[in-house]
Each structure stands twice: as C-alpha cells, then as structure tokens.
Amino acid sequence: MYPTHFDYYQAKTLSELFDLLSEHGEEMIEFLAGGHSLLPMMKTGLASPDILIDLNNIEELHGIEQNETTTCIGAMEHYSDISRNNIVKTNCPVLAEAVSLVGDIQVRNRGTLGGNLAHNDPASDPPAAILASQATLHVHGPNGKRTIKEDDFFTGLYETSLEEDEILTKIEIQNIENGAGSYLKKPSPSSGYAMIGTAVVLHSTDGIIDTARVAVIGAVDHATRLTGVEDALVGSPATHESAISAAEHALEGIEDYMVMEDLQASAEYREHLIGVYAKRATMAAIDNLPK
Ligand SMILES: Cc1cc2nc3c(=O)[nH]c(=O)nc-3n(C[C@H](O)[C@H](O)[C@H](O)COP(=O)(O)OP(=O)(O)OC[C@H]3O[C@@H](n4cnc5c(N)ncnc54)[C@H](O)[C@@H]3O)c2cc1C
Incomplete structure (x- = not known):
C-alpha cells in the first residue's frame, strides 16, 4: 500500500524543529526517526500524518557520553551503534544486550532508541532495559525542557507521558557500577518480536542481594x-x-x-513465560555479579 499525501521537512536544529511545529500546529505531525515503525504504519494506513519532520540531521539528538554516575544516549542513536559502544557496554550492559536483540541487522542499523521508546510497542525490547536500569528521559517541547523518570514514562499501549509537541532528546541511564544484569527474550518464531522479554539489574553486598529491578515486556500493554x-x-x-x-x-x-493474548501466545502461556523468563534472567544476572 502507498501512504496518503504528506509534506516532508528536514529539521537541522531543535529550534528549526520547534519553528516547524508552531507553523504546522493545526496539522497531524509525525517525527521520522528510523522509520521502522512509522513507515509500515503509514503504508498500512495506521498513521496518516500531514507533515513528516525528519529528525536525522539534528545534531543535538546524537551522541553517547559518560558522566560520573550516568550515561547519556542521544535519542537518534541507532541500536547497532549503541550495542557496539564501549561506554554503553560497560555502564549499561542490559541496554546493550536488549538493543542487540532488536529485529534484524537492517532494523538495528536504522532504528533509534528514542523512536523505540516514544513508539512504546508493548513487545519492544529496550523499554524493559530502561525500567530495570533506571533512567531519566530528557524531553524538549515548545515551552522548554523537562525530565521524566523511567517509571512514569511508559503509560499504556503505544502511549507515553510525552505530549504531542514534545520530543525525546536524550536518555540518561544509571551506570550499573558494581552491579550486574541481563536481558533475555523469547522471540516470536514469525516476527522476531518478543513474546516475553525480561531485564534484570541486581546489586549485592557480601553475597546478599541489596537492590533488584526486574522488568518485563510483551506481557501486558506496556513495559512494567x-x-x-x-x-x-x-x-x-x-x-x-x-x-x-x-x-x-x-x-x-x-x-x-490484562496479560496479552494474540496469535503468538495465549494469556495462559504468556503467564507461564513471565515466570520462566523472570527466573532465567535473574539467574543470568546473578551469574554476572562480581565475585
Ligand atoms: C521487521 C521489523 C522487526 C522489528 N523487530 C523489533 C524487535 O524485535 N524489537 C523491538 O524493540 N523493535 C522491533 N522493531 C521496531 C523497531 O525497533 C523500530 O525501529 C522502533 O519501534 C521505532 O524506532 P524508529 O527509530 O524506527 O522510529 P520511527 O518509526 O521513525 O518513529 C516511531 C514513532 O515515534 C515517534 N518518534 C520518533 N522519534 C521520536 C523522538 N525522538 N521523540 C518523540 N517522538 C519520536 C514518531 O513520531 C513515530 O510516531 C521491528 C521493526 C521491523 C520493521
């Protein structure tokens, strides 16, 4: 299928983006990041924006940097770059693992972390890693900047706490320091999307677990x-x-x-998988803890 008519704009800075947003405020606008969810939706008629604003050339949305206790990843960073980045592999290993399991190599080379989190497909892998790792999501809108904590970001089926005219600019993830984690998924044999995916981050002292964050995707309507x-x-x-x-x-x-039920798995089978993957991902995280 062909998408309906739309006008395409390339923004080169955030201020150009906000100018475009105020100019076209009355129209239906979508941001083009990797396009790997948006373009299929446009082709199948599930999204029909009047205006498409391409984010790819906005420098402020790119880059990966390490701070004292956090790692900042620009919203437009691609999965393949994130999974290979040494700063991310050291400080946010659970996210590195989760993005390395997204789709196939073409999807990983084009899809972006920001697009994935903003789209919030219930079976997307990165949201589990973000919930387990803890993160601050940096958001910019016409009225300025704000931050959203990971627990408040994913609100429902394809819904987040982003306002329509807000853009996710960067994701600031808590460094794992002396903890350990893991991400495991059971991919659907047909699509590769997770039937269940589970992320775990643990910290321990003298062999006793003192903090645990466990998050699941594919189970209910959003990462939880x-x-x-x-x-x-x-x-x-x-x-x-x-x-x-x-x-x-x-x-x-x-x-x-409500536990999800679809052609891939009944709710009963998913409930079973939630337990199995919680166990396996936790075991893997325990094995990764510093001895
Ligand atoms: C064959 C195939 C297999 C896939 N398998 C998986 C998988 O196994 N696991 C998985 O997690 N995903 C999978 N995906 C989805 C893929 O990860 C998408 O890349 C992702 O869901 C959306 O990211 P994007 O950068 O492509 O965003 P786009 O498709 O460009 O945009 C998606 C939505 O987010 C909005 N948006 C984009 N960027 C921002 C931003 N910075 N701020 C605010 N809003 C924004 C857009 O307006 C749009 O509504 C698959 C996709 C395909 C085509």
Whole structure:
C-alpha cells in the first residue's frame, strides 16, 4: 500500500524543529526517526500524518557520553551503534544486550532508541532495559525542557507521558557500577518480536542481594516492573535457588493488568513465560555479579 499525501521537512536544529511545529500546529505531525515503525504504519494506513519532520540531521539528538554516575544516549542513536559502544557496554550492559536483540541487522542499523521508546510497542525490547536500569528521559517541547523518570514514562499501549509537541532528546541511564544484569527474550518464531522479554539489574553486598529491578515486556500493554520478584530477591542470597523462589512471585504486582493474548501466545502461556523468563534472567544476572 502507498501512504496518503504528506509534506516532508528536514529539521537541522531543535529550534528549526520547534519553528516547524508552531507553523504546522493545526496539522497531524509525525517525527521520522528510523522509520521502522512509522513507515509500515503509514503504508498500512495506521498513521496518516500531514507533515513528516525528519529528525536525522539534528545534531543535538546524537551522541553517547559518560558522566560520573550516568550515561547519556542521544535519542537518534541507532541500536547497532549503541550495542557496539564501549561506554554503553560497560555502564549499561542490559541496554546493550536488549538493543542487540532488536529485529534484524537492517532494523538495528536504522532504528533509534528514542523512536523505540516514544513508539512504546508493548513487545519492544529496550523499554524493559530502561525500567530495570533506571533512567531519566530528557524531553524538549515548545515551552522548554523537562525530565521524566523511567517509571512514569511508559503509560499504556503505544502511549507515553510525552505530549504531542514534545520530543525525546536524550536518555540518561544509571551506570550499573558494581552491579550486574541481563536481558533475555523469547522471540516470536514469525516476527522476531518478543513474546516475553525480561531485564534484570541486581546489586549485592557480601553475597546478599541489596537492590533488584526486574522488568518485563510483551506481557501486558506496556513495559512494567515485576515488583513481586524484586521484593522476593532483596535480602536473599545471590544464588540460583533465590532466583527460582523469587520467580514464583512473577505475577504479583501485575494483577491489575490484562496479560496479552494474540496469535503468538495465549494469556495462559504468556503467564507461564513471565515466570520462566523472570527466573532465567535473574539467574543470568546473578551469574554476572562480581565475585
Ligand atoms: C521487521 C521489523 C522487526 C522489528 N523487530 C523489533 C524487535 O524485535 N524489537 C523491538 O524493540 N523493535 C522491533 N522493531 C521496531 C523497531 O525497533 C523500530 O525501529 C522502533 O519501534 C521505532 O524506532 P524508529 O527509530 O524506527 O522510529 P520511527 O518509526 O521513525 O518513529 C516511531 C514513532 O515515534 C515517534 N518518534 C520518533 N522519534 C521520536 C523522538 N525522538 N521523540 C518523540 N517522538 C519520536 C514518531 O513520531 C513515530 O510516531 C521491528 C521493526 C521491523 C520493521
């Protein structure tokens, strides 16, 4: 299918972008990042913007830099660059792992972290890593800048707390320091998207887990934390036995959400996978903890 008519603009700076937004404020606008969700939606009629603003040449949206306790990744950084970057691999290994498992090489070479998080597909891999790692999302709109904490960003099915005229500029992720983590996904055999994906970040002292963040995607309508597993892990020995018993609490804390059901998996099978992947990802994170 062909998309309906739209006008295409390239912004070269954020201020050019906001000029375009105010000029076309009454029209339906979409941002073109990697285009790997937007263009299929336009071709199938699920999105019909009047105006497409290309973000690729906005320098302020690129770059990866390390700060004292955080790592900042520009919204327009591609998955392949993020997964190969040594700063990210050292400080945010769970995100590096998650983006390395997105789609195929073409998707990873074009798709961007910012586009992925803003689109918020329930089966997208990076949101789990962002929730488990903890991050501050930097946002810019016509009225200025603001920040959103990871727990407040993913609000529903393809919904985030971004306003329509706001742009995600960079993602500031907590460095893992002396902790460890893992990301594991069960890909759908047909699409490669996750049926379930689980990210875990742990810190321990003298063999006892003192912080645990566990997040799942593909389970309910948006990325969410498995607080039952987290609570069970904190204070437990960093052993596989603890991972096994904590995973028994996998469905606690997500009772208010409806577990997804589609052609790939029934809700019952997904509930089973949530426990299995909570256990496996936690075991892998425990194995990665400094000895
Ligand atoms: C074959 C295939 C397989 C895939 N497999 C996976 C997979 O396994 N795992 C996975 O996670 N994803 C997968 N994807 C989706 C892919 O990761 C997309 O790249 C991603 O969902 C969107 O990122 P993008 O940069 O392509 O954004 P685009 O498609 O360009 O934009 C998506 C949406 O986000 C908005 N947007 C973009 N950037 C910003 C910004 N900075 N601020 C505010 N809004 C913005 C746009 O307006 C648009 O509405 C797959 C896609 C394809 C085509």
